[in-house]
Amino acid sequence: MKRKIIISPSLICADLCNLEKEVKDLSLAGMKSLHVDLIDPHFSPSMPIGIDIVKQLKAKSNMDFDVHIMSNYNEFFIKELVKMDISSITFHSEATIHVEKMLQIIKEAGIKAGIALAPATSLSTIEYVVKACDYILLMTINPGYAGGKSEEMVPYAIDKIRDCKDLLNKIGSNAQIIIDGRVSFEVMPKLIEAGADVLVAGSKSIFRKGFSYLENYQEAQNVIKKSLGE
Numbered sequence: 594m595k596r597k598i599i600i601s602p603s604l605i606c607a608d609l610c611n612l613e614k615e616v617k618d619l620s621l622a623g624m625k626s627l628h629v630d631l632i633d634p635h636f637s638p639s640m641p642i643g644i645d646i647v648k649q650l651k652a653k654s655n656m657d658f659d660v661h662i663m664s665n666y667n668e669f670f671i672k673e674l675v676k677m678d679i680s681s682i683t684f685h686s687e688a689t690i691h692v693e694k695m696l697q698i699i700k701e702a703g704i705k706a707g708i709a710l711a712p713a714t715s716l717s718t719i720e721y722v723v724k725a726c727d728y729i730l731l732m733t734i735n736p737g738y739a740g741g742k743s744e745e746m747v748p749y750a751i752d753k754i755r756d757c758k759d760l761l762n763k764i765g766s767n768a769q770i771i772i773d774g775r776v777s778f779e780v781m782p783k784l785i786e787a788g789a790d791v792l793v794a795g796s797k798s799i800f801r802k803g804f805s806y807l808e809n810y811q812e813a814q815n816v817i818k819k820s821l822g823e
């Protein structure tokens with residue numbers, strides 16, 4: 594089957610004062626997926642987006658909302674999100690005692706489920722539950738802030754993606770690998786070669802300054818096509 598790479602722009606990189614217009618513009622540029630971070634203060638004091646904003650935006654958009662919970666209150670957020678028309682929900686294993694229970698609540702609602710890992714978290718923590726996952730989200734920066742002010746992707750990001758792909762192959766899992774954090778046009782080919790399926794696009798690609806969303810998305814598509822040898 595032909596390999597497909599999805600670009601999922603990260604909502605926290607958009608103009609937060611104009612979210613409805615921003616989501617519309619991203620959709621008009623041709624993107625189908627939207628990465629939505631729900632962050633509590635344990636992960637980042639910035640807390641850019643709350644549950645009511647997600648609810649209102651979803652009611653106005655046909656994009657596939659790929660929600661990434663960065664919170665210690667997973668059960669609360671998951672139970673709210675499953676009432677909405679959300680496409681996928683990922684939550685952090687580091688912040689969850691009952692990982693299987695969370696996966697079960699999401700799957701029973703007919704929503705795709707994934708586990709997210711902060712850069713320093715070992716892949717061994719997901720080994721026994723990978724089969725129940727549709728996604729594994731690998732954070733390639735330490736969670737919290739978009740914008741690429743100082744921090745670059747962690748240096749072991751590519752090795753970790755390769756190791757994750759090997760683990761999925763070993764277990765016979767079709768889970769897709771989502772990469773989140775400082776995904777630039779320059780690094781995309783390496784991410785794709787290592788096994789990434791979904792690229793969360795932020796300040797260094799879709800939200801790159803000086804270009805429209807359409808121009809940035811077209812560039813991303815060109816990079817993807819080249820990387821896949823199309």
Ligand SMILES: O=C(CO)[C@H](O)[C@H](O)COP(=O)(O)O
Nearest residue numbers: 603736737739740775795796
């Ligand atoms: O999860 C995130 C921050 O915690 C963001 O999705 C991610 O950082 C995207 O923005 P950038 O590409 O600018 O890093």
